[in-house]
Amino acid sequence: MGIGRVAVVGGGIIGVAVARELTKRLPDAHVTIFEKEPYLAAHQTGHNSGVVHAGLYYEPGSLKARLCRRGVELLIPYAIEHGIPYDECGKLVVAQNLEEIERLEAIFERAKANGVPHVKLLDRHEMREVEPNVRGVLALHSPHTAIVDYPALTQQLAADVEAAGGTLRFNAEVVRLDTLGNQVRVAIALPGAEGSKLTEDGGAFDLVVTCAGLQADRLATASGLEPTPKVVPFSGDYFVLTGEPAEVVKGLIYPVPDPAYPFLGVHLTRRVDGALTLGPNAFLSFGREAYSKGASFQWENLGRTASDLAATAGFGGFWKFAKNNVKAALREGRTALSPKAFIEEARKFVPELDQAAVQPGPRGVRAQAMNPDGSLVDDFVFSTRGRLTQVRNAPSPGATSSLAIAESVVDKALESVK
Incomplete structure (x- = not known):
């Protein structure tokens, strides 16, 4: 196929x-990962709840449904083989009233159609x-839903890339890709050139895959x-309990998803470090990478935040969504x-939740x-x-689906060069 140089843009779990x-x-090609941050898993991978989803909710036959189940099949043995923290702690989706019971029963049927193993409906006892x-x-019980350390998993996948001769380039923000015949040329932002068009040549590649997430x-x-x-970026805040209260x-x-709302609502999740998280909620984010809160807002990122807000405000689809x-x-x-309403x-x-212990x-x-x-x-798009x-x-x-997404995406990429 004449593929000697390959680039992947993005150092989150899917890119790696x-x-x-x-x-x-x-095996004979040289693979380079371009990551704009100084480390891997800096954004969505490092800021999620760590859940390994079993595939309860997704439309049967959809990419989400198929790649979730395949992803779990690949992730579990990989995590165990490499000693990545992994805990099959199980999950309950809990109905609080008669209206939610009907929706929960529909989820149960969908989970069975997706091949989720050993799911059951449980009464209050x-x-x-x-x-x-x-x-x-x-409640719907999914005993094989699990939690894992996704940043650690990403690091191990990167170690595999380097062991195979690949290269990781950090502080390398790819801002443009130019397709020229049988090559794709990568343009990288010059250091300190945020908001400008100053770039440097990152090289020409025979194949490029972008996994740029928020960008x-x-x-x-x-x-x-x-x-x-x-x-359109949406922030989600978590609260945490540690020690005995967790x-x-x-x-x-x-909770049982409500089709009247686009987001799930507050839920309770154990982490592999033993902490218990509450959340997240969901609300429009000031910026695509705005992780700071209140007085800790990073003013040095004001330009990027303003650009992000302008992009959202200028998108007609957002206002239709909001309406x-x-x-x-x-x-x-x-x-x-x-925070009181959140808790x-x-x-x-869980009425026994100790409000005083929530941080x-x-x-x-x-x-x-x-x-x-x-x-x-709603579905994956490649x-x-x-x-x-x-x-x-x-x-x-x-x-959850990252290893299966990798299979599917690489299939598409290689098909394009035949």
């Missing part, structure tokens, strides 16, 4: 998994055998590719503005892909043009 898959498929402190009227649409547009779907929950407790989701905004805004949402499921936790930012009509892009393949949308369960 793709790079590893490329080293396996193209049976669910307390799994989680003694939970309250509800019916996926910008990189596509700068490279002359389809500008949609657009990324033992009130043994695994994962989730159709006033109820969701009010619900999420309540928990965003009031009370969690206490609906503010980290913030994540999700890359929510959105269409011009304001609809959310696209190919010539020797350039892009991951345009990889929401949850993206991390």
